[in-house]
Amino acid sequence: MIYKRSSALFKEAQQYIPGGVNSPVRAFKAVGGDPVFIEHAKGAYLYDVDGNKLVDYIASWGPLILGHAYQPVLDALISKAEKGTSFGMPTQIETEIASLAVSMVPGIDKIRFVNSGTEACMSAVRLARGYTGKDKIIKFAGCYHGHSDSFLIEAGSGAVTFGVPNSPGVTAGTARDTLLAPYNDLNRVRELILENRGEIACIILEPVAGNMGCIPPADGFLEGLRDLCNENDILLVFDEVMTGFRLAAGGAQELYGVKADIVTFGKVIGGGLPVGAFAARNEIMDFLAPLGPVYQAGTLSGNPLAMAAGLAMLKALDRSPEIYQSLAEKTAYLHNGLDLALNESGLPYVINRVGSMISVHFTKEEVIDFESSAKGNNETFKKFFHGMLNRGIYLPPSAFESWFLNDALTYKDLDMTINACHDLVKTL
Numbered sequence: 312m313i314y315k316r317s318s319a320l321f322k323e324a325q326q327y328i329p330g331g332v333n334s335p336v337r338a339f340k341a342v343g344g345d346p347v348f349i350e351h352a353k354g355a356y357l358y359d360v361d362g363n364k365l366v367d368y369i370a371s372w373g374p375l376i377l378g379h380a381y382q383p384v385l386d387a388l389i390s391k392a393e394k395g396t397s398f399g400m401p402t403q404i405e406t407e408i409a410s411l412a413v414s415m416v417p418g419i420d421k422i423r424f425v426n427s428g429t430e431a432c433m434s435a436v437r438l439a440r441g442y443t444g445k446d447k448i449i450k451f452a453g454c455y456h457g458h459s460d461s462f463l464i465e466a467g468s469g470a471v472t473f474g475v476p477n478s479p480g481v482t483a484g485t486a487r488d489t490l491l492a493p494y495n496d497l498n499r500v501r502e503l504i505l506e507n508r509g510e511i512a513c514i515i516l517e518p519v520a521g522n523m524g525c526i527p528p529a530d531g532f533l534e535g536l537r538d539l540c541n542e543n544d545i546l547l548v549f550d551e552v553m554t555g556f557r558l559a560a561g562g563a564q565e566l567y568g569v570k571a572d573i574v575t576f577g578k579v580i581g582g583g584l585p586v587g588a589f590a591a592r593n594e595i596m597d598f599l600a601p602l603g604p605v606y607q608a609g610t611l612s613g614n615p616l617a618m619a620a621g622l623a624m625l626k627a628l629d630r631s632p633e634i635y636q637s638l639a640e641k642t643a644y645l646h647n648g649l650d651l652a653l654n655e656s657g658l659p660y661v662i663n664r665v666g667s668m669i670s671v672h673f674t675k676e677e678v679i680d681f682e683s684s685a686k687g688n689n690e691t692f693k694k695f696f697h698g699m700l701n702r703g704i705y706l707p708p709s710a711f712e713s714w715f716l717n718d719a720l721t722y723k724d725l726d727m728t729i730n731a732c733h734d735l736v737k738t739l
């Protein structure tokens with residue numbers, strides 16, 4: 312495939328935008344080469360500026376669970392836009408999407424909308440600190456909760472892809488309040504709690520990690536964290552920015568049957584528009600301004616276009632719970648096909664999968680945390696990524712990212728992907 316026009320546009324972009332992109336992982340630094348510039352997308356396919364058609368496995372990094380340009384979302388957006396795009400005043404649609412989200416997600420009474428997953432997680436932690444009166448938080452190495460200061464400590468996703476899991480610009484004071492444990496390591500969490508008795512406001516985690524590849528919680532890990540939180544007056548925060556409305560209507564809480572105290576959302580909840588949200592039971596949410604003392608605000612929060620897109624998306628998911636089964640089956644089919652193809656290569660590899668999240672790691676050990684994920688061979692991943700791209704398959708351009716399946720993908724698309732992998736492994 313030819314990517315001439317993409318390369319020209321990238322060159323031009325670099326003159327005016329740092330690195331040519333508005334979010335680092337888009338720049339292909341981890342895999343080399345120039346990023347693909349998109350012209351439009353429909354269903355499971357991306358169409359780039361050189362006229363290439365690509366099967367999409369990132370779905371805008373998660374939001375487009377029903378595929379690109381999903382008609383009910385487009386219809387909702389167009390009719391809303393005709394009535395004005397922003398008022399900075401309350402609108403009924405905010406209550407409509409809030410009440411639907413509350414009915415779909417276990418254990419939450421109220422939800423507040425923001426503009427990104429970063430804002431959602433940042434606000435959730437402020438709320439946890441305000442509510443408990445404690446300062447420290449525990450996070451897990453390789454988990455990514457957005458780019459706010461407290462989280463850029465051993466962060467996953469682009470932060471680790473670019474070798475800056477601890478970003479300059481985060482003060483030592485802020486870093487001191489973020490305690491770190493390896494993912495899936497309950498013992499280390501227990502030790503941290505003992506070493507910092509009475510000082511920890513919350514434990515925040517991705518209940519299924521998606522920012523160091525896809526890493527499921529080990530048996531008993533989420534339950535163990537829940538118990539430790541109960542015993543020590545610590546709030547459990549599930550960052551469901553990736554998993555919310557994706558793994559089940561009620562997210563990872565529903566899938567694993569473990570309840571968090573605060574839940575954060577992004578991606579699917581906005582239907583492809585910039586939306587994040589955080590939610591909890593009344594007792595906690597009523598600590599927020601204007602009811603309570605914890606301040607949090609946003610000029611464009613609850614924006615009518617964003618709410619219209621999000622509402623259309625949640626309604627579609629609420630109406631058709633079978634989508635989750637269909638997505639899980641498609642992902643299992645892909646898993647099986649990739650497994651057969653990669654087996655032929657003789658290379659060590661591991662495939663991890665939960666629901667519609669899946670990742671391939673070129674390592675022989677189980678991938679259960681950041682350390683084991685980082686053992687993956689990046690040179691092989693690069694060849695794999697470009698080999699698939701040249702065969703019309705768009706994967707996340709970093710081994711530290713989960714792939715996201717969308718329900719517009721057909722079994723024909725999956726077969727094409729598996730065949731591309733069979734063809735590619737001969738060259739690996």
Ligand code: PMP
Binds near residue numbers: 427456468553578
């Ligand atoms: N939390 C998780 C689990 C994420 O995956 C991301 C983004 N990939 C964020 C938070 C931050 O969301 P945003 O990029 O919308 O700020």
